[in-house]
Amino acid sequence: MTTASNQPKPASESTILANAAAQSRYNFEDTADFDRARRGLLLQIESGAINSELGVPVWDPSQYEFVSGESPDSVNPSLWRQAALNNIHGLFEVVPGIYQVRGYDISNISFIRSDTGWIVIDPLTVAETAAAARKLIDSHFGPLPIVAVIYTHSHADHYGGIRGIVTDEEVKSGQIRIIAPEGFLEAAVSENVTAGPAMTRRAMYMYGVLLPVGPLGHVDAGLGKTIPILGSRGLITPTQSITQSGEVLEIDGVPIEFQLTPGTEAPAEMNFYFPSYRAVCMAENCAATLHNVYTPRGAEIRDSLSWSKYIDDAIDLFLDRSDVAFASHHWPRWGQADMLAFLSGQRDIYRYLHDQTMRLANHGHTANEIAEMLALPDAIADEWFNRDYYGTVSHNVKAVYQRYLGWFDANPAHLHELPQVDSAKKFVEYMGGADAVLERATEDFNRGEYRWVAQVVNHLVFADPTSQSARELQADALEQLGYQSESGPWRSFYLTGASE
DSSP states (O other): OOOTTOOOOOOOHHHHHHHHHHHHHSOTTOOHHHHHHHTTEEEOOSSOOEEOTTSOEEEOGGGGTTOOSSOOTTSOHHHHHHHHHHTOOEEEEEETTEEEEESSSSSOEEEEEOSSSEEEEOOOSSHHHHHHHHHHHHHHHOOOOEEEEEOOBSSGGGTTTGGGTOOHHHHHTTSSEEEEETTHHHHHHIIIIISHHHHHHHHHHHTTTTSOBSTTSBOOOSSSSOOOOSSOOOOOOOSEEEOSTTOEEEETTEEEEEEEOTTSSSSSBEEEEETTTTEEEOTTTSOSSOOOSSOTTOOOOOOHHHHHHHHHHHHHHHGGGOSEEEOSSSOOEESHHHHHHHHHHHHHHHHHHHHHHHHHHHTTOOHHHHHHHOOOOHHHHTSGGGSSSSSOHHHHHHHHHHHHHOSOOSOGGGSSOOOHHHHHHHHHHHTTOHHHHHHHHHHHHHTTOHHHHHHHHHHHHHHOTTOHHHHHHHHHHHHHHHHHOSSHHHHHHHHHHHHO
16 A cells, blocks of 8 residues: 555456456345335434534544445445445334434444333444434434433443433433343453453454545445544443343333343343334344454454354244344344344354354364355355355354364464564575565565465565565555455455555
8 A cells, every 4th residue: 555655556457357256246236225224214414424512523424425336446346335335324214113323323223212202222332423313313203301221232332322312310310221231241341441452453453444435445344334433432330131031121111022142242232122013123143244253353252153043042032023123233124024034144144154164173174274165155145144244254264263172273383383573584584585575475466366465475574674665565465455355344454454
């Protein structure tokens, strides 16, 4: 990415061909997701922009208006499609009485009409976006009190905006209940305090927040546009925990049946069902993308086997009583046939990744080998909601392996390797010196072998960080890998690394 003018380079011929191949691989004439994403639109924020009290921009969907029409050479066409879907924003009716504000944060905030006000599900990442969502729904229905807030799980984009819609005093007085799954607070603290600085730093790469927005930079995060960085985050402690599946609460005249799903997409998470609305909330256990069994920002490895089983349980518990499934990201699914295809498809991908990874591991293959060997069957892979927009088959396979077998692949040569800088210097020396490596790597780059170039030139950069030629070649390779990536986080990691 580093040219003489420090500007991004265009897609190479190899990248253009790779993205053209991706274009021909999928059925882009299938526009059903666009119909789902637009269904029930009631209102949008007029300017689209959300600012802090000091006038600092927190969210602005207008900066993504370039995502329109055919995909450019520098963006994987499948990711471009997902980016166009995630551009759709506003207040939406799911069914009469259930509403979502989508597209003003990476996550959704949902409003359930109760006897006297609203039950709110997942108050977004920052107070500013949550407050804007409440203002939007109030402008359509008139001001109504919030009687309860439900945190579906322990990730910050589902509780961080809580003080944008309620106050600590309202909660302390008992006026507003806050409900969360058992273990929520411990999990939230673990992720955001114990490992918080490291995770935050890595999240800057994963969500592309340091990249310019545009066809040569940040396009989409797969799960949503990106995360709001500059807003105000907080947490109000839950007043009530759900401790067992099957528990039923009645909140201001609305009965809710809960299903705990620990160790799935988050350490503490739950699905729940609204019988009076014939609607099931799948939290973040189902989304319009393959999710992360391991998230590149860093977190505990998730249990893909349990994940698949909990989705299967949700089908048994709720499907025949439901007309709609909605979630904490993306758009709902209406009708039992569409719901079943979605829920069973998501169930099957997590089970397949688990079972096939461990089958190959038990045959003696390593995590890296399995990641190259394992391909999804068409029946799973051809569903748009199972594509690699957020998680990927490659890094999820490695996560399943690590959950059971850890980082060590049983090769004793890997037990006590030299540190990266020391080994890099040795590699470069053994390969004939920096000039010889650069010459060979440039030839490989010109052949479009970007994965290998990034891998081998990494040794040069670590051996001599002052080598501008090595850094520029490494940046060029990472840049092309980013342009080819279907995964939003992979694209962001590659392009952020290139920009450095």
